[in-house]
Amino acid sequence: MATALNSVNERRLRPIYEQLDNGNNKKAFHEAEKVLRKQKDLLAAKVLKTIALHRMGKQQEAFALSNVIVAQEPTDENSLQGLSLYYKEIQKTELISKIYEAAVKRFPTNEDYLTHLFMSYVRHEKFQEMQRVAMTLYKHHPKNPYLFWAIMAIVLQAKSTSNQKLSETMYLPLAEKMIEKHIEKGKLEAEAEVRLYLLILNLLEKHEKVLAVLKGDLGKKLTSELKGLAFAVLAAEEKANRWDRVNAEYKRLLNERPDVWNYALGYLNSFFKLYGNPPAQEENSILNKLIPQPDYTLDQVFTFINELVERENQYEWNRSRGPYLLKLEMLLRLKMNLQNQDETEQLGTPRKILLQYAQDFSSKPCCFHDVKVYLSLLSQEDVDEFIKELSDQLDELTESDVQSDLSELTTPEINRGKEKEIQRHIFIVQVARYLGKHELLSLEEKIKLAEGYMERYEKGLCYSADRPLTDGIVVDAYCVSVVWLLIDIFTDTDDAMWLWRCVGLLEYGLTNSPHNYEMKLLLIRTYCRLGLFTPCASIYDSLELKHIQHDTLGYLICEQVGNLGHFHLASQVLQVARSFYVTNNKDSVECLITCFRNGTFHKISELVSYRRRVGNSLHAAYIRTEHVLMDLYTECDIDQALDSLHENVDPERIEFEFLTDNRDFSVISDINPVKKRLCDELIDKSFIEDKRWLCFRELLLRSFQSILYGARSKNSQQNGHSRDVDSNGHVDDDYVQELEKFCSEELPPPPQYPYHGPHPTKLRLCFEAKYPQTMVSLFRYCQGLSSASEDNMQQLDELSDKIKTVYDNIKEFLETCCHGILAECKQDFKATINDGSMLTEPIPENLLRVKTGVIERLVLCMEMFSLSALSLVCMQPYVLAVKSDLQRKKRKKKGKQTPVQLPSFINDYQASVEGMKEIGAQFTFAMKRLQNDVKIIRDSCKLSEEDDEDSAAELDETLENKLNITDSANQSNQQNNEICCDVKDENSSTSNEHSSNPVSTNNENIEVFKSDEEICGKDLSEIGKIFDRSLRIAAGSILTSSKQMQTIIDARLKSLKDLKV
Amino acid sequence: MLKFNRVNLDPLTETYAVGFYLQYLAKWPEYFMVAESPSGEIMGYIMGKVEGRLPDDWHGHVTALSIAGDYRRLHLAAELMNRLEEVSENKKALFVDLFVRKSNQVALKMYEKLGYVIYRTVLDYYSSPDGDADEDAYDMRKPTSWDKNKTSIITQKTIITSDELH
Helix, strand or coil: CHHHHHHHHHHHHHHHHHHHHCCCHHHHHHHHHHHHHHCCCCHHHHHHHHHHHHHCCCHHHHHHHHHHHHHCCCCCHHHHHHHHHHHHHCCCCHHHHHHHHHHHHHCCCCHHHHHHHHHHHHHCCCHHHHHHHHHHHHHHCCCHHHHHHHHHHHHHHHHHCCCHHHHHHHHHHHHHHHHHHHHHCCCCCCHHHHHHHHHHHHHCCCHHHHHHHHHCHHHHHCCCCCCHHHHHHHHHHHHCCCHHHHHHHHHHHHHHCCCCHHHHHHHHHHHHHHCCCCCCCCHHHHHCCCCCCCCCCHHHHHHHHHHHHHHHHCCCCCCCCHHHHHHHHHHHHHHHHCCCCHHHHHHCCHHHHHHHHHHHHCCCCHHHHHHHHHHHHCCHHHHHHHHHHHHHHHHHHHHHHHHCCHHHCCHHHHHHHHHHHHHHHHHHHHHHHHCCHHHHCCHHHHHHHHHHHHHHHHHHHHHHCCCCHHHCCCCHHHHHHHHHHHHHHHHHHCCCHHHHHHHHHHHHHHHHCCCCHHHHHHHHHHHHHCCCCHHHHHHHHHCCCCCHHHHHHHHHCHHHHHHCCCHHHHHHHHHHHHHHHHHHHHHHHHHHHHHHHHCCHHHHHHHHHHHHHHHCEHHHHHHHHHHHHHHHHHCCCHHHHHHHHHHHCCCCCCCHHHCECCCCCCCCCCCCCHHHCCCHHHHHHHHHHHHHHHHHHHHHHHHHHHHHHHHHHHHHHHCCCCCCCCCCCCCCCHHHHHHHHHHHCCCCCCCCCCCCCCCCCCHHHHHHCCHHHHHHHHHHHHHHHHCCCHHHHHHHHHCHHHHHHHHHHHHHHHHCCCCCCECCCCCCCCCCCCCCCCCCCCCCHHHHHECCCHHHHHHHHHHHHHHHHHHHHHHHHHHHHHHHHHHHHHHHHHCCCCCCCCCHHHHHHHHHHHHHHHHHHHHHHHHHHHHHHHHHHHHCCCCCCHHHCCHHHHHHHHHHHHHHHHHHHHHHHHHCCCCHHHHHHHHHHHHHHHHHHHHHHHHHHHHHHHHHHHHHCCCCCHHHHHHHHHHHHHHHHHHHHHHHHHHHHHHHHHHHHCCCC | CCCCHHHHCCCCCCCCCHHHHHHHHHHCHHHEEEEECCCCCEEEEEEEEEECCCCCCCEEEEEEEEECHHHCCCCHHHHHHHHHHHHHHHCCCCEEEEEEECCCHHHHHHHHHCCCEEEEEEEEEECCCCCCCCEEEEEEEEECCCCCCCHHHCCCCCEEECCCCC
16 A cells, blocks of 8 residues: 555656756646645655745745745655755755654664664764764664774764874774674674774774784785785884884885885885894794895995896886986985985985986986986085086987988977977976076076077977877977076066066967966966956966866965956856855765765775865865955945845854965976975965965954944834844954954064965055054944944044044055056166067067056055945944934924034044045046056057957956856855755856856957958067057956946945935 | 876866765775875876676776876876776776777877777767867777677777767
8 A cells, every 4th residue: 555655656746856857947846736736745745846946046935845844754755855955955964864863763763764864964074973873773784884884983083083082092992892893703794894994903003903904814805906905014014113024025016116106115214214223133034035135234225226226227218217216215315314425325426326317317307306306415516517417418319319310210200309309408407497507697698598498499399290289398398497587587676577578478388389287377477466367367267277176276366366356257266166165065075975885984084184174275264255355345236245244254253273275386397496496384384374364354354244234233223124133233342353453463574485486465565555454443433333322422522533544544545556557668678689589579668667566556445445435334324313313302402493513423424424435536536547547558559450449358348247147146146045056067157158258358369460460460570469469458457457446436436425414 | 186286287187076086086996096206296197997787898997097297108107007907807897998089199099009999989078178079089998807708899889979878
């Protein structure tokens, strides 16, 4: 009977499922209604109706219905699964536990419900509950996996507790005992179970026991990984400090496969443990010559390494890198561990070894990365000699190439040979730079060197012509080296002209090699330095960064896009990054569940730490904070700005001590001399600086939230809409106090980040602008006003100082940046050497005149203005309330005859509104100047023609419009909590949209060039055209920034205009 | 994943959603291998799985294989492939298969050198990096020692559409 009923239900439900699957939510809704008319208690149909409602955008209705269903405690598969799906979609997976808890309550032994309940706890890392449920499962359904789920849950508790002792004395021993009891019963079955046992023993540091297990029957179960057992034994022996065994084993492995670097490291690590503590000799092993003996004297190691090298030397070609690098690593470790290097003669001098390495491998791009660590082995005297020897080596090799009969070679063969030769030379260039040779050159010498590289670049291009573009071009490295030289000169002279030369070169380089990401990264960096964001968007797009790369590489543009005043784009970029973190959280948790289902226990703790690392990413916290803050100061409609503030501020404060730094700076390969290299210390410093910056942004945001939210509830009460306010309009003072403290703290001296390193934050600029102090004054003013009543008139009158500070500070800062973006005329650098080369091509004067910091300052100023104006608007109801109170009372007292004498704070309020308007007007004027400058820049374009007029700006605007639409769609999405299931599609579709535009920008520009070539081709070289295009790009980028700022200013001015008290 | 950018910034290397990598890690951890350089950079990685029905379709699959530009021409890819084949041998897979862009001549030649043959062509399998038309893929296979008669590389149909694949 039950099954018959079920199949009837199934048949009835099927059409609803089908409609939902096809995305016909409305039809699904009607189907569900239809079924419910026939069978009004069918919970599963109600669940599907909930999902349909939700997907139709009726979130509240859907959620209400879901609560009705839950109250009836459904226990059928369809309802429970459907509800789970719904909760996943609305990102309330914690509610899944609730429904299964109820189901389990009614059917305490049901395997299915218990399993689902277990998994629902996995999602929220409720380890204790997991343990309990798994044990219940095992009790009623004694299957191995359930027991091991419970054991794993115990291990997770051990790992997550802050109480180390509890973990060592309670959790882990318990887990150990449970497994051992199981082994005694002979019930241990799977490899995963053995691995979990070993994991626990490892955590307990019972390494001898691990070895015993591995050597017993259980060890034989380790089969899935290649040589799983052997390596498990080796790892255990390492942990058990059995260095003689470890050393001997790695020696054996190295003999088999000399190119595996792990073996090399294992061998050396164990040797240095043995060195000075020779192992007690085991008699048997001496007799048994088949087993390799450990090495514990320098002589032994030298002999072994030399043997490996000798053996490798016998190969004519395709030599492995391992033995040679092992030699270098040994030398490096000797240098670090033992100051005495006299004994290293047996291995040879570093210079010779490095030279031989270059002989064998410098034709491959990995060579430089391989040896860069070991270049430090060279003494100062060695360096020059080494570079000279490298050049001689190159000459010799080239000569021997030339001698071979070229006529017999095919073009590809010649090309490959030439590429190798070029690569060898590039190696020398990189080594010379790395060892600081470029630092010694004068400006003229640098330029001469750079020109030499450019010549090689041009000449070498043809040899890679037969390769697909996606492979990259070997001579690209010359282009990059020249850019580094130009950056050197820029660093010395602080003259932006050199950045423009970088732009010219990189843009040119990318026309030849459109997939070179290093050039793209440097170009983004350079445009940002120049204060122009428009070109970065398309370059960033072409990198096709996705998913996890938002976390590791998002730092490339996320801050700059807003700092440079491209707010629409910024909002879009931040939104995409935010949805990545949401998706990541969701997807990675599902993988945890997969791990439990598949029994890959040893991956669970890895996954847990991965989740922590990305979840606590500083970038994630920054994105969340900045996005809401930016909405607040860029949203024209004040009500909407406040809505977004109210809805999107994270309820939890940022836990700064747990934040992680996931930025990947290794994407640009660092060939720089030691002073200009990006070291870990600097990255750490920038991490600290970023945290400080984030702290400021968070305090700002939370202060606004508490103050403006209070004001808003006041406002809506007046309008008769009583809102559901829990804060009673009460103003929380904590954040402002913290902010005050922040202001008083001294800034550490600014770290000198290298050019390719982290962006400095705006912290310093903010302090120059007295931004934090201004905001404190603003908040104090608002707090004062919001507590306004007749009783504290005196205090209120003292407030006027506060708002005057706000007004004065903004005005003062605006003064520093309101004079347009074009500096006085500037002379281009006139090089004496080789006129007409790429490095001396004249740069249009108007490009050189563009001042780099202006936009950033204007943006900051606009931000301060926008936030202050917004606060003033929000404070109006308080002032009005006091005023009307006064008038009413005075009217009562004195009748209508005397006009009301208003307290001075009301007049001050009115005055500050007028003051703000004045700043707004000045701002508008500054924007006009900016736009005038844009016109000057654009007019100086040689290549522009009628249909190209305003193209950059227009394209930029269409891009914005498009983004604006997707952006607002995104926002509403966010408000509706609709992101969940379609996030991936959402992302890809928006980012596609995002990408399609910049691409078209490029295309159009290229087309413009083509048609122009005929007209102006004679006048302009390749680089000249790039510079000319740069004029248009610069104009477009500045125009975009100024227009977007103007829009916000206008909106604020409009709000201020209506403000009368 | 946090460090693989120098590999994945390559235009032909797809960066998948986090869940994709993690699912492989959760289900087939032994099929995920990373080659690190002495300086600790990721030189390349391979990611695969074992799947299919017994008796004649149980096989290893190469999902992704990529080597950073600076570490090419060192036979790293071949080394990683060898290991993946060994893992598959251990699992008694009958063959190992993979998909490759028709235009990716370098990879194609390498796979052929390693003993893979073109089993069939799958139409429009890859999306283009430049937004042009989709690209065909070769479905390549290499039998393991468990496929004694090498039957797994014989096919009825040499060209299929991507829909037929599933």
